[in-house]
Amino acid sequence: MAETAATTLHALIQAGAADATALSSPGGVPLTFGQLRALTDRTIAALNAQGIGRGDRVGIVLDNGPEMAAAFIAIAAGATSAPLNPAYKADEFTFYLNDLNAKLLVVAEGSETPAVAVAEKLGVPVVRLQPTPDQGAGSFTLTFPDTAATPAIDGGPADPDDIALVLHTSGTTSRPKIVPLKQSNVCASARNIRQTLAFTAADRGLNIMPLFHIHGLIAGILAPLSGGSQVSCTPGFNALKFFGWMGEVRPTWYTAVPTMHQAILGRAARNKEVIAANPLRFIRSSSSSMPPQVMKEIEDVFGAPLLEAYGMTEAAHQMASNPLPPRPHHAGSVGLAAGPEIAIVDEDGEPLPAGETGEIVIRGDNVMAGYENNDKANSEAFTRQGWFRTGDQGTLSPEGYLAITGRLKEIINRGGEKISPREVDEILMDHPAVSQCVTFAMPHDKLGEEVCAAIVLREGQSLMEKDLRSFAAERLAAFKVPAKILILDEIPKGATGKLQRIGLAQKLGLV
Template sequence: MAENATTLHALIRAGADDATALSSPGGVPLTFGALRALTDRTIAALNAQGIGRGDRVGIVLDNGPEMAAAFIAVAAGATSAPLNPSYKADEFNFYLSDLNAKLLVVAEGSETPAVAVAEKLGVPVVRLRPTPEAGAGSFTLAFTGAAAAPAAKGGPAEAEDIALVLHTSGTTSRPKIVPLKQSNVCASAGNIRRTLAFTADDRGLNIMPLFHIHGLIAGILAPLSAGGQVSCTPGFNALKFFGWMSEVRPTWYTAVPTMHQAILARAGRNKETIEANPLRFIRSSSSSMPPQVMKEIEDVFGAPLIEAYGMTEAAHQMASNPLPPRPHYAGSVGLAAGPEIAIVDDEGEPLPAGEIGEIVIRGNNVMAGYENNDKANAEAFTKQGWFRTGDQGSLTPEGYLSLTGRLKEIINRGGEKISPREVDEVLMDHPAVSQCVTFAMPHDKLGEDVAAAIVLREGQTLVEKELRGFALERLAAFKVPAKILILDEIPKGATGKLQRIGLAQKLGLV
């Protein structure tokens, strides 16, 4: 086991040569020995083209084993910059320019607009050709044009080199670059491995997008760091999930709450599959899991749902509920699981247990700072070296963390501060409600007022007035949504998260 690996090159030494590292539904398994050989070949090929440690390589590939393998192989010798394949040309133009990419990896035959953008920017493009017969994720790279001078800094990356660069979501401002060192990424993978007690016997079913920190670290690197196996799907598909479950026989999976809810909606007709493939646990992260959904998942799957708390700047995991027999609680994201966690007031002073304030973290999985952004760094870090998460919450005396919301998402209704999560939880208690997201909408006198968008359970009917009455019995009147929209689907972000910021505009309430 790569117990204290500080580089990706060391992390993938965890598995036995002939043990499966990556697989895919219907595919030939790729062993750890083959993954290590593929990584070394890729580093050598990049070095020969002048790409070495610290050079940024944009990766635009669909979800699947090739994306997982390419991320690892590139990041082990250069800097991986995975980009969402569904971006439009102007988005690729922004990200490739902002990253100062030295190379772009795309699939052979891919029609992605990223290619034309790279050519316009003078960024060389390399085509990745999958060789699935050699194992899931196996590939060769086809470079065009004359070879550049060999890389100045070749060979495997070192602990302080940047392994991965991602942008923040930028819901309210220009996206910021988050550079994560090899040591940050490996520390986070190790934290998750210990939290979830991964071993070489674990098999994960990855349905998370691999341009996102959750999928890359929790879905791929953490289980590999224990010598475990990951089966990489083409991406989330609720209709195919139970077929994959039957074939892969996973011991666990990780997802965001909206994915869990979509899986839950189809669980009733897949009881035999669930019983035939008992899971050790199910993990949820990246946005809050409604307690009602957590209970339903645990009842249906007969497995603990382990909610965790992560963000890109911390290379994903910050806190997690523990595995049984230790308790895990609905509405809590658990105990510090890697970095130190504290709650501070507006002045940055620590608050005692039970008090609500801003959540701050520090640890070896946390980035050193945003790239080329002194203003953001001055705001993000305290004098004591704590990173300000922008989330509000409180700690119990036992150390369990509860979130009350993003500071930016707290609704300020004429001076009354309202946590959208509190309203969500009340509305989710109505038996007809399947999904809910509460958000701020502009108000000419109060500044902001409370609004909510909901999706009903299949076959249920409900009118806005009835749901407002239900909420009024359980919430102070000022917290009851002034407007409730009943929708077939709530708009989601690229990673499947429900996003409160900007929702009023998207839904025409501005």
């Protein structure tokens, strides 16, 4: 039976049976698909009455949990959602609310976020969201300011070409760029993930990803809902609570970034009974590279395949993914094209044969049309053949499996020798005492850049820097061996839990 693919969020949430659970939360009352649809219609009507319609930007500053998931969907179905990291400081909120041209800001009732004072200064009305958990996880009411408003001209549910979601790129090397994603883009990505992972109404996801980031919003929430699945929304990642949630929610899968998987793995030995009682269909990893050693350990502990996927904000998340069994999934690969077309090209944008290293490019209905108000970035981001340049370097095997060799901007240039930091990571991770590793460039007055690495040791282990450098020297060419290895209690992470190479030398005081 041919399915009609949803091209708007309003259509996407029609997937589940009216009485089937859409959203839940540990310890909470479930919210059905019927209730989610009614909540969405009420929210669109309330926004329209206040003059907010299709294309108007609504900043959302809410903590992780079912209300954030429901508010994102309900607002994006009729306007443009702009989720912002609640941990931002006033200066950051000033930049983002200004840059987005937000027409409204939604915060939780009683919230003391600095975003409120910033919005008031900028003249952006503040709406308070009051959770009503007794009516279902994620259920809420909105309280608008007491000012007269003219109803929206463009009201009702959004069209496929309307912008559903705006996010900023992380901006590690430049000013953050606005990524506008259409209704059709986010729905295409949700469909691609649903098909890759074969979601059905029998699945239950445990969302631990932040919901101000593309990974959590699309893979954690929209993709499973588009398959009629249930998602249990936690207050955010907490390794100490993960196995308690697992025992209560009984998920069939979860998605996370590698640092979270490693933290979960660190507590798995004392939670064997929970793992045995709750078999998972699969585990998904995305947003940064999964060390092959960690992948093997997770698969051994959980007895489930770990499927590494490849995503980015500009593609509304997923571009490639390892497939479910019985098809093979490979450590060190992000799998097969899983939605958009993928090619490897040279500097002129011309395709390269299988096995050759070049830039990874994509095109498809999940890919943004272009950055907002940024002609320079767009001229650099798209090839003349119409492919989007990911900025990643990689190779495609003859079977179509994609391996990422590094970010073009992260490649270390040591006196003209180009070094992939991932290659060095994988060697250092082979040392039995090493738990986490990030290799990065450190400025050098003669060579331009020198190789440096930051590591975290496994619990109870000790290791000298010189011994780890000797270990690396036996396995790497001399120019690839880190000149300096920092042994830390914790490596600084970005807001979404990713280990970021760019800027790490400055963060660690090496510049």
